[in-house]
Amino acid sequence: MxxxxxxxxxxxxxxxLGLLLLAIGxxxxxxxxxxxxxxxxxxxxxxxxxxxxxxxxxxxxxxxxWRAPYADPLLLPIGTLLNxxxxxxxxxxxxxxxxxGGGMAFKQLTxxxxxxxIAIAVIIALRDHRxxxxxxxxxxxxxxxxxxxxxxxGLGRNINGNRIWIGLGPFSFQPGEIAKITLTVFFxxxxxxxxxxxxxxxxxxxxxxxxxxxxxxxxxxxxxxSVLVLVFERDLGSSLLFFGLFVAMIYVxxxxxxxxxxxxxxxxxxAYAAYLMFGHLQQRVLLWLHPFSQQALQVSDQLVxxxxxxASGGLLGTGLGRGHPNFTYFAESDFIYPSMGEELGLFxxxxxxxxxxxxxxxxxxxxxxxxxxxxxxxxxxxxFSMALQVFVVVGGVTRVIPLTGLTLPFLSYGGSSLLxxxxxxxxxxxxxxxxxxxxxxxxxxxxxxxxATEVVKxx
Amino acid sequence: MNAPIRRLSFIVAALFASLLIxxxxxxxxxxxxxxxxxxxxxxxxxxxxxxxxxxxxxxSPVARSVPSKDQLKWLRTYPSARLYSQVTGYYSFTYGAGGxxxxxxxxxxxxxxxxxxYRRIVxxxxxxxxxxxxxxxxxxxxxxxxxxxxxGDQRGAVVALDPSTGAILAMVxxxxxxxxxxxxxxxxxxxxxxxxxxxxPGNPAVNRTINGDLYPPGSTFKxxxxxxxxxxxxxTEDSEIPGPATxxxxxxxxxxxxNDDRLPCGxxxxxxxxxxxxxxxxxxxxxxxxxxxxxxxxxxxxKFGFGDxxxxxxxxxxxxxxxxxxxxxTAQAAIxxxxxxxxxxxMAMVSAAIANKGVVMRPYLVKDVRSADLDVIEETSPxxxxxxxxxxxxxxxxxxxxxxxxNGTATAAQIPGVSVAxxxxxxxxxxxxxxxxxxxxxxxxxxxxxxxxxxxxxxVVEDGGRAGNEAFGGKVAAPxxxxxIESVVNR
Numbered sequence: 001m002x003x004x005x006x007x008x009x010x011x012x013x014x015x016x017l018g019l020l021l022l023a024i025g026x027x028x029x030x031x032x033x034x035x036x037x038x039x040x041x042x043x044x045x046x047x048x049x050x051x052x053x054x055x056x057x058x059x060x061x062x063x064x065x066w067r068a069p070y071a072d073p074l075l076l077p078i079g080t081l082l083n084x085x086x087x088x089x090x091x092x093x094x095x096x097x098x099x100x101g102g103g104m105a106f107k108q109l110t111x112x113x114x115x116x117x118i119a120i121a122v123i124i125a126l127r128d129h130r131x132x133x134x135x136x137x138x139x140x141x142x143x144x145x146x147x148x149x150x151x152x153x154g155l156g157r158n159i160n161g162n163r164i165w166i167g168l169g170p171f172s173f174q175p176g177e178i179a180k181i182t183l184t185v186f187f188x189x190x191x192x193x194x195x196x197x198x199x200x201x202x203x204x205x206x207x208x209x210x211x212x213x214x215x216x217x218x219x220x221x222x223x224x225x226s227v228l229v230l231v232f233e234r235d236l237g238s239s240l241l242f243f244g245l246f247v248a249m250i251y252v253x254x255x256x257x258x259x260x261x262x263x264x265x266x267x268x269x270x271a272y273a274a275y276l277m278f279g280h281l282q283q284r285v286l287l288w289l290h291p292f293s294q295q296a297l298q299v300s301d302q303l304v305x306x307x308x309x310x311a312s313g314g315l316l317g318t319g320l321g322r323g324h325p326n327f328t329y330f331a332e333s334d335f336i337y338p339s340m341g342e343e344l345g346l347f348x349x350x351x352x353x354x355x356x357x358x359x360x361x362x363x364x365x366x367x368x369x370x371x372x373x374x375x376x377x378x379x380x381x382x383x384f385s386m387a388l389q390v391f392v393v394v395g396g397v398t399r400v401i402p403l404t405g406l407t408l409p410f411l412s413y414g415g416s417s418l419l420x421x422x423x424x425x426x427x428x429x430x431x432x433x434x435x436x437x438x439x440x441x442x443x444x445x446x447x448x449x450x451x452a453t454e455v456v457k458x459x
Numbered sequence: 460m461n462a463p464i465r466r467l468s469f470i471v472a473a474l475f476a477s478l479l480i481x482x483x484x485x486x487x488x489x490x491x492x493x494x495x496x497x498x499x500x501x502x503x504x505x506x507x508x509x510x511x512x513x514x515x516x517x518x519s520p521v522a523r524s525v526p527s528k529d530q531l532k533w534l535r536t537y538p539s540a541r542l543y544s545q546v547t548g549y550y551s552f553t554y555g556a557g558g559x560x561x562x563x564x565x566x567x568x569x570x571x572x573x574x575x576x577y578r579r580i581v582x583x584x585x586x587x588x589x590x591x592x593x594x595x596x597x598x599x600x601x602x603x604x605x606x607x608x609x610x611g612d613q614r615g616a617v618v619a620l621d622p623s624t625g626a627i628l629a630m631v632x633x634x635x636x637x638x639x640x641x642x643x644x645x646x647x648x649x650x651x652x653x654x655x656x657x658x659x660p661g662n663p664a665v666n667r668t669i670n671g672d673l674y675p676p677g678s679t680f681k682x683x684x685x686x687x688x689x690x691x692x693x694x695t696e697d698s699e700i701p702g703p704a705t706x707x708x709x710x711x712x713x714x715x716x717x718n719d720d721r722l723p724c725g726x727x728x729x730x731x732x733x734x735x736x737x738x739x740x741x742x743x744x745x746x747x748x749x750x751x752x753x754x755x756x757x758x759x760x761x762k763f764g765f766g767d768x769x770x771x772x773x774x775x776x777x778x779x780x781x782x783x784x785x786x787x788x789t790a791q792a793a794i795x796x797x798x799x800x801x802x803x804x805x806m807a808m809v810s811a812a813i814a815n816k817g818v819v820m821r822p823y824l825v826k827d828v829r830s831a832d833l834d835v836i837e838e839t840s841p842x843x844x845x846x847x848x849x850x851x852x853x854x855x856x857x858x859x860x861x862x863x864x865x866n867g868t869a870t871a872a873q874i875p876g877v878s879v880a881x882x883x884x885x886x887x888x889x890x891x892x893x894x895x896x897x898x899x900x901x902x903x904x905x906x907x908x909x910x911x912x913x914x915x916x917x918x919v920v921e922d923g924g925r926a927g928n929e930a931f932g933g934k935v936a937a938p939x940x941x942x943x944i945e946s947v948v949n950r
């Protein structure tokens with residue numbers, strides 16, 4: 001069973017408020033910096049935006065005081081800081097591209113507000129994360145539905161060669177971002193029910209314990225869906241993300257390394273088969289291994305342009321507003337990391353990566369601290385999916401892995417991504433409130449769902 | 460479940476560590492390589508955002524950047540247009556930096572050189588926009604102008620050295636071009652100017668003094684042959700050597716090497732070595748070459764700098780004496796024909812070495828490197844390249860070269876009150892398509908004053924220049940050298 005950790009039951013809400021003000025201050029300074037560097041003027045709307053941020057972030061903070069007083073104090077300030085810095089960079093790119101009429105930054109701002117409101121709604125509506133366990137199979141159906149939505153004729157849209165969007169009038173939306181959360185809920189719910197069966201029942205073959213097919217079924221479905229996504233929607237990033245998430249969660253649930261081996265083997269076969277079958281995958285691998293070759297440059301120079309942008313930033317960066325991130329395609333979405341790298345330098349990128357590390361670390365700490373298996377799995381899944389998404393995006397633009405194209409959480413341009421990540425953050429906050437709450441309040445719940453008793457309590 | 464969560468956190472740590480490493484790799488380790496990649500628009504724009512260093516001759520700029528009001532903040536200008544085109548080269552947004560110091564010293568001029576590292580740090584801290592370093596050249600503007608005017612509309616090259624240091628005093632290559640249109644910010648006119656320069660007759664983009672197609676040196680190479688003879692210890696300037704009207708080449712049936720005037724060199728077909736040089740007798744030096752042997756000629760040439768990889772800092776094409784030569788070929792090589800090929804700079808180095816008691820100094824064009832506030836960052840100190848001949852042999856060669864100018868083939872180089880030491884050359888170089896021989900290249904190399912040398916010079920005029928088929932070194936090239944020497948010595 002999970003040990004009761006000795007977390008000091010302090011709410012730390014004032015720490016959160018201080019950090020939140022600091023985050024908003026940094027964002028305002030960055031905005032001022034861009035205004036001075038690009039336009040040479042003091043941005044007239046600086047105080048207005050600052051106030052807006054204060055209302056949104058402060059509102060969220062007050063809701064946390066009210067409904068989740070023990071929630072982790074770092075998550076909200078970090079989310080606000082990343083979201084704000086992303087906005088500043090998108091605004092800066094608006095100026096460089098001379099996009100008028102509000103540009104992309106204004107849309108992103110609208111989505112940010114919406115994201116925070118949804119996060120607040122999650123905190124208020126969801127009083128205990130264990131309520132989500134009831135929706136295990138609904139979550140599965142929702143995930144598959146969301147993932148297949150872009151394939152519906154008339155609804156799905158092809159943007160930049162990827163069919164991962166749906167369009168309704170002027171709005172476009174990437175349902176895969178939401179599916180990331182619902183899928184995590186499904187995995188957590190399903191695995192907490194079947195973890196004992198998966199780890200105890202089954203035949204051993206070659207030293208590895210294989211589970212029974214009926215226990216394996218939903219897992220194979222999940223794997224197939226991720227491959228289907230890869231095949232039909234050309235969404236390499238999401239399929240990688242889902243699969244990695246799934247393998248990690250099954251490993252945590254069963255505590256058996258054989259699952260990791262099985263999962264990775266399946267993935268390798270799938271990826272290699274797909275590589276042989278699909279030209280666009282072969283191109284990605286070529287671009288990854290030899291981005292500067294003539295052959296690769298004929299396909300695309302976006303990776304090369306991003307690398308050159310990062311190089312021109314060097315250690316300290318050119319300064320916000322003083323580089324040329326607009327030379328890179330998708331500078332505000334897939335390539336926002338090189339854009340940041342060009343103007344903030346290696347130091348700036350390290351700081352950004354550290355912010356993500358902090359989110360993930362706080363999430364995993366929450367998983368350790370929370371007392372029910374479902375909460376542990378959910379918190380692990382949510383934070384690991386964040387880590388994996390950052391790895392896939394940043395690894396893609398820095399040539400650690402082939403470029404696949406996903407958004408960088410909170411930073412990249414994209415409404416669906418913002419909504420999903422704010423919702424994810426809200427879930428983590430909700431679980432962390434449970435994890436950090438003094439034991440006395442949750443003593444009954446904790447013993448009821450501890451690992452030792454669950455073997456008896458079969459579904 | 461806590462144990463696997465803890466283990467998972469190690470995987471997360473590994474994932475992020477790989478991102479940190481990759482980012483460091485790109486922005487710190489690889490950054491310079493990426494920035495130096497061709498077609499990196501950012502690097503180009505960045506280089507136009509800061510002031511590029513000037514190139515100075517005698518304290519006034521021959522290339523400098525002036526503020527510009529368009530997207531590129533600085534415009535490169537070349538105040539003396541064509542006169543220094545081969546020295547400065549060009550700096551173009553479309554075609555990059557090249558053609559001269561702009562290309563070879565780009566990292567200093569642009570301020571990216573490691574030599575400027577500490578200064579860049581200071582600039583960074585003080586918030587100053589960093590600017591490039593300026594180059595002060597060794598060129599003597601009067602010598603440069605004299606060479607340019609004397610060469611006139613003829614194709615060819617003039618290069619002058621300070622024999623005691625190796626500093627280049629003049630470097631002129633004709634035809635010239637104007638680098639200013641290439642530096643324009645109007646990209647269309649840049650493209651047409653580029654076309655013009657590259658399609659112009661005579662290829663003005665080439666610096667003939669250091670890296671043209673290389674020339675046969677003709678009789679100026681007899682200095683090397685004479686140096687080899689004197690250094691062997693078997694000859695003095697007074698040694699009698701045979702010089703028939705025509706030299707029958709050994710190991711051939713009836714190939715002959717004639718003197719230019721078809722007359723024997725001296726009464727009875729013999730003369731002293733001094734007279735042979737004075738009259739530039741082919742048969743005397745051809746015979747001498749055979750006696751000394753190909754190895755001795757090659758070794759002597761190497762001591763003068765043949766085959767050395769030099770940069771001044773523009774790269775200099777090495778001059779060559781063929782590796783394998785039989786005896787008739789050696790005879791021809793001894794008078795600067797066959798496959799002996801030189802740069803004018805190399806022939807100037809031969810004269811300069813003789814003037815400098817046999818010591819060859821490393822030629823250089825940049826006197827010092829200065830920061831934007833004119834502090835000297837780096838100063839070139841003269842460097843000895845080799846000892847080509849002993850001081851005694853150098854003195855003997857000097858006497859012989861003086862005789863050439865006093866009453867030999869180079870009387871056109873005489874300057875009243877100054878003793879000039881020189882050697883002419885007239886180099887045949889193949890035939891036109893219809894079989895008629897091309898007019899010869901006219902050569903002259905010299906130094907002065909003979910007793911206290913201040914300048915060594917080499918002149919080549921392609922295809923006889925204005926004189927055409929009537930050309931020979933003493934008539935066409937010597938007067939040019941005289942004017943360059945006068946510009947330095949008569950002050």
